[in-house]
Amino acid sequence: MNAFIRTALRSLLLVSLTVTTALADEARRDLIIDTDPGADDVVALLLALASPDELNIRAITTVAGNVRLEKTSRNARLAREWAGREDVPVYAGSPRPLLRTPIYAADIHGAEGLPIPVHEPAKGLAPGSAVTYLIDTLRAAPPKSVTIAMLGPQTNLALALIQAPEIVKGIKEVVVMGGAHFNGGNITPVAEFNLYADPHAAQVVLASGVPLTYIPLDVTHKVLTSQARIDKLQGLGNQAGKTVADILNEYVKRDMEHYGLSGGPIHDASVIAYLLRPQLFSGRSVHLEVDSREGLTFGQSVPDWYDGLQQPKNVTWITEGDAQGFFDLLTERLAKLR
Ligand code: RIB
Ligand code: CA
Secondary structure (H helix, E strand, C coil): CCHHHHHHHHHHHHHHHHHHHHHHHHHCEEEEEEECCCHHHHHHHHHHHCCCCCEEEEEEEECCCCCCHHHHHHHHHHHHHHCCCCCCCEEECCCCCCCCCCCCCHHHHCCCCCCCCCCCCCCCCCCCCHHHHHHHHHHHCCCCCEEEEECCCCHHHHHHHHHCHHHHHHEEEEEEECCCCCCCCCCCCCECHHHHHCHHHHHHHHHHCCCEEEECHHHHCCCECCHHHHHHHHCCCCHHHHHHHHHHHHHHHHHHHHHCCCCCECCCHHHHHHHHCHHHEEEEEECEEECCCCCCCCCEEEECCCCCCCCCCCEEEEEEECHHHHHHHHHHHHCCCC
């Protein structure tokens, strides 16, 4: 083969590699995960951190919620360590909701925020607050380029939007684990914990006009563990599979007893699964409002499912999920970790 053809083929190979890399980068989603780990948050973090081909995780930002901020931040750093992803910075955010008195869910997640042994992770927090990080990052981001996975109370993003409303332009979409409608709430008969813990923050995010998708209890209670599914995770034979199986074996007990279910939901992990495989889920564009009046309906999410109010549709409300598809994805990705 003469030199000319060799050079031409080499150039062609170089071009195709460049295009492939560019397409792959294009396919990768810039993502910030805002979270209050939390048992199901850790499962969500491990799923996300095990998916670098699709998710370019810019940072993990933490908020008080399931437990106090010091512990949610420590647990986020633990998840990062367990995933072998200490390249991802963790920024601590708000230690309390916007207005209401703080509430926690240590009775469900454990005093340390996880139902398994914890330790002080080797790598610390990134300097600066999560709110400042959100403002600086979203201000500098190209239009509609950054996705936010919201796995706890929406306080950090609400504070960032209040201080710098213009950051909306940098947000591609916000996918929220929160809310409940068709099957009632989990912290009150009508309210789901993340919204109940800071309904004012949810109202600020709703009012900002960012593209919003809600993953409520309506769908997370249809994507349930089973002993066989947990055993399959345990059977992966790596630390990640054992850690998640140990977490789930404890975490789901309360929901199984409370709802009389044969398995429990892993609420936050459905947000990451939605980002990775949206085809596993379905829902409808609706007008959503969140109630912040003191009393029985405090923190209630009200999606206008039949459009009776004829108000602007401001969220996609997910109600269906493929449970087996979810667990196949979770198992496949955890197998990639150590
Ligand atoms: O209601 C479930 C949600 O509240 C999950 O995000 C769980 O981690 C808690 O934060
Ligand atoms: Ca959470």
